[in-house]
Amino acid sequence: xxxxxxxxxxxxxxxxxxxxxxxxxxxxxxxxxxxxxxxxxxxxxxxxxxxxxxxxxxxxxxxxxxxxxxxxxxxxxxxxxxxxxxxxxxxxxxxxxxxxxxxxxxxxxxxxxxxxxxxxxxxxxxxxxxxxxxxxxxxxxxxxxxxxxxxxxxxxxxxxxxxxxxxxxxxxxxxxxxxxxxxxxxxxxxxxxxxxxxxxxxxxxxxxxxxxxxxxxxxxxxxxxxxxxxxxxxxxxxxxxxxxxxxxxxxxxxxxxxxxxxxxxxxxxxxxxxxxxxxxxxxxxxxxxxxxxxxxxxxxxxxxxxxxxxxxxxxxxxxxxxxxxxxxxxxxxxxxxxxxxxxxxxxxxxxxxxxxxxxxxxxxxx
Amino acid sequence: xxxxxxxxxxxxxxxxxxxxxxxxxxxxxxxxxxxxxxxxxxxxxxxxxxxxxxxxxxxxxxxxxxxxxxxxxxxxxxxxxxxxxxxxxxxxxxxxxxxxxxxxxxxxxxxxxxxxxxxxxxxxxxxxxxxxxxxxxxxxxxxxxxxxxxxxxxxxxxxxxxxxxxxxxxxxxxxxxxxxxxxxxxxxxxxxxxxxxxxxxxxxxxxxxxxxxxxxxxxxxxxxxxxxxxxxxxxxxxxxxxxxxxxxxxxxxxxxxxxxxxxxxxxxxxxxxxxxxxxxxxxxxxxxxxxxxxxxxx
Numbered sequence: 001x002x003x004x005x006x007x008x009x010x011x012x013x014x015x016x017x018x019x020x021x022x023x024x025x026x027x028x029x030x031x032x033x034x035x036x037x038x039x040x041x042x043x044x045x046x047x048x049x050x051x052x053x054x055x056x057x058x059x060x061x062x063x064x065x066x067x068x069x070x071x072x073x074x075x076x077x078x079x080x081x082x083x084x085x086x087x088x089x090x091x092x093x094x095x096x097x098x099x100x101x102x103x104x105x106x107x108x109x110x111x112x113x114x115x116x117x118x119x120x121x122x123x124x125x126x127x128x129x130x131x132x133x134x135x136x137x138x139x140x141x142x143x144x145x146x147x148x149x150x151x152x153x154x155x156x157x158x159x160x161x162x163x164x165x166x167x168x169x170x171x172x173x174x175x176x177x178x179x180x181x182x183x184x185x186x187x188x189x190x191x192x193x194x195x196x197x198x199x200x201x202x203x204x205x206x207x208x209x210x211x212x213x214x215x216x217x218x219x220x221x222x223x224x225x226x227x228x229x230x231x232x233x234x235x236x237x238x239x240x241x242x243x244x245x246x247x248x249x250x251x252x253x254x255x256x257x258x259x260x261x262x263x264x265x266x267x268x269x270x271x272x273x274x275x276x277x278x279x280x281x282x283x284x285x286x287x288x289x290x291x292x293x294x295x296x297x298x299x300x301x302x303x304x305x306x307x308x309x310x311x312x313x314x315x316x317x318x319x320x321x322x323x324x325x326x327x328x329x330x331x332x333x334x335x336x337x338x339x340x341x342x343x344x345x346x347x348x349x350x351x352x353x354x355x356x357x358x359x360x361x362x363x364x365x366x
Numbered sequence: 367x368x369x370x371x372x373x374x375x376x377x378x379x380x381x382x383x384x385x386x387x388x389x390x391x392x393x394x395x396x397x398x399x400x401x402x403x404x405x406x407x408x409x410x411x412x413x414x415x416x417x418x419x420x421x422x423x424x425x426x427x428x429x430x431x432x433x434x435x436x437x438x439x440x441x442x443x444x445x446x447x448x449x450x451x452x453x454x455x456x457x458x459x460x461x462x463x464x465x466x467x468x469x470x471x472x473x474x475x476x477x478x479x480x481x482x483x484x485x486x487x488x489x490x491x492x493x494x495x496x497x498x499x500x501x502x503x504x505x506x507x508x509x510x511x512x513x514x515x516x517x518x519x520x521x522x523x524x525x526x527x528x529x530x531x532x533x534x535x536x537x538x539x540x541x542x543x544x545x546x547x548x549x550x551x552x553x554x555x556x557x558x559x560x561x562x563x564x565x566x567x568x569x570x571x572x573x574x575x576x577x578x579x580x581x582x583x584x585x586x587x588x589x590x591x592x593x594x595x596x597x598x599x600x601x602x603x604x605x606x607x608x609x610x611x612x613x614x615x616x617x618x619x620x621x622x623x624x625x626x627x628x629x630x631x632x633x634x635x636x637x638x639x640x641x642x643x644x645x646x647x648x649x650x651x652x653x654x655x656x657x658x659x660x661x662x663x664x
Binding site for chain 1: 565567
């Protein structure tokens with residue numbers, strides 16, 4: 001923990017009767033791209049504002065680079081923030097906006113202009129230094145906000161939903177740019193987002209929050225492939241859930257009874273839940289295979305179920321098929337449109353087989 | 367591809383033409399739901415409001431050039447009443463008094479009004495709602511009551527009446543400040559209501575102290591509101607009659623009060639001339655203020 005640049009220890013914040021942040025603790029190592037992910041109202045922005053010093057926690061401590069931030073106002077913290085509205089000063093030019101943070105702290109004029117040029121270079125706005133914010137596009141305004149924060153050379157850069165106001169195409173481009181920028185400047189980034197794609201594609205580690213608490217902190221792949229709870233599984237990506245009952249634990253596997261599928265064995269590393277406990281099994285839609293003929297066993301333990309296509313959504317690169325088994329269970333299957341006629345080969349009402357490896361099933365105890 | 371594109375465009379154009387074409391009807395397109403400019407009743411309303419507001423003012427200006435003492439019928443063009451008004455010492459003094467009072471009361475009421483607006487916008491304190499109500503009260507209190515109250519108040523505390531110029535205008539100026547700063551505070555507060563609090567937070571986050579944030583971020587944002595509020599205070603002070611009438615002494619006559627006393631004898635073009643000058647001054651001030659507000663547009 002001592003090596004962490006940011007350490008949040010038991011932080012709580014209450015607004016009236018609402019507990020916005022509930023006893024949250026985590027550490028962020030140097031140069032990490034860390035994401036706070038959660039649905040709106042989960043307390044992630046409040047937590048970010050507590051780190052920035054814009055809100056005071058009711059309880060707990062925020063330690064930045066070994067220094068307790070209690071009582072230190074936002075203007076004297078070694079962090080800078082990119083606001084959701086960008087908060088670019090409308091009456092100042094791009095260069096004046098970027099220079100602002102240096103001017104108010106009395107940086108010598110020559111150094112200000114050198115560092116402003118440098119920062120504008122990094123965010124590729126060098127040619128627009130004399131423009132006013134109203135002459136800029138949303139993406140450019142965001143770059144101004146980024147440059148304005150980076151020019152201060154903070155130890156930690158905080159980003160509050162930085163991409164939510166951009167259109168889809170630009171958002172994807174900025175995701176890459178932000179990730180590259182973080183590598184380039186070597187500053188710890190903490191990003192707040194409700195967009196799972198954003199968090200998964202950019203962050204080194206993600207803390208998933210819900211109702212003021214952190215549900216799970218892990219790398220993107222662990223979060224997606226081994227979610228710790230039903231909430232995390234359902235919030236990140238799509239999932240097919242099976243309510244089931246534990247029959248017994250057997251070393252590294254768990255025998256379970258699923259109403260729609262019968263008894264089966266799934267891998268489970270951790271000390272298993274007790275016999276008879278109600279748990280959920282989950283499997284991601286892209287782990288499912290759809291075929292018109294019954295699948296033949298390929299050596300791995302595979303589960304197969306007969307179903308009928310009831311609906312499908314075409315996304316170009318993928319299609320999301322919705323099928324219903326004979327017992328009424330609805331499943332969501334994602335198929336890659338690997339050939340130009342993949343999408344044409346299936347129609348609503350077709351009888352199909354859906355199969356997947358038992359190893360791809362996730363055990364959710366909560 | 368380009369040829370195909372051109373064809374599509376040509377087709378689209380002819381379809382659009384077809385859609386507009388109505389056989390056997392007037393060639394004018396039908397009225398759209400927002401085409402108010404083409405509705406007769408709307409034009410009449412616009413014309414009427416214009417006439418109601420500006421006809422009397424235009425008449426006043428035109429008759430300032432009337433070569434007639436009685437100023438009832440037009441008897442020819444002259445500028446002699448402007449010269450006469452300029453040489454009318456009483457009128458000139460009243461004019462200077464009015465401008466002096468207006469300038470001082472505008473500056474002071476803009477500062478107080480802005481401070482009240484900031485206080486109400488920025489802070490929460492016990493009795494805030496009551497304070498807010500009391501700040502708006504001078505707007506609804508009838509001028510006549512305010513005038514009498516001021517008269518009684520200044521008499522009661524024994525405010526010195528005979529002081530050298532411009533101190534002799536202090537009572538009127540204080541009265542003017544009292545009734546104009548609530549207007550300034552309302553205008554400034556309306557402006558502040560649209561302020562993005564993240565701007566303030568961004569400034570703090572970037573290392574600015576509270577004072578620097580106010581000076582470099584909040585104040586520039588307030589500027590249009592301050593200018594609008596100041597203009598309002600200026601005109602309120604310049605044309606106030608009722609409150610001034612009760613607070614002015616024999617040596618402190620303002621322009622509206624002077625005009626009133628002149629009109630009691632007869633309406634000469636002199637009054638028109640002086641009024642025209644006053645209108646020009648206020649219009650020019652407004653234009654300047656608006657220009658100052660949006661330098662980028664020019």
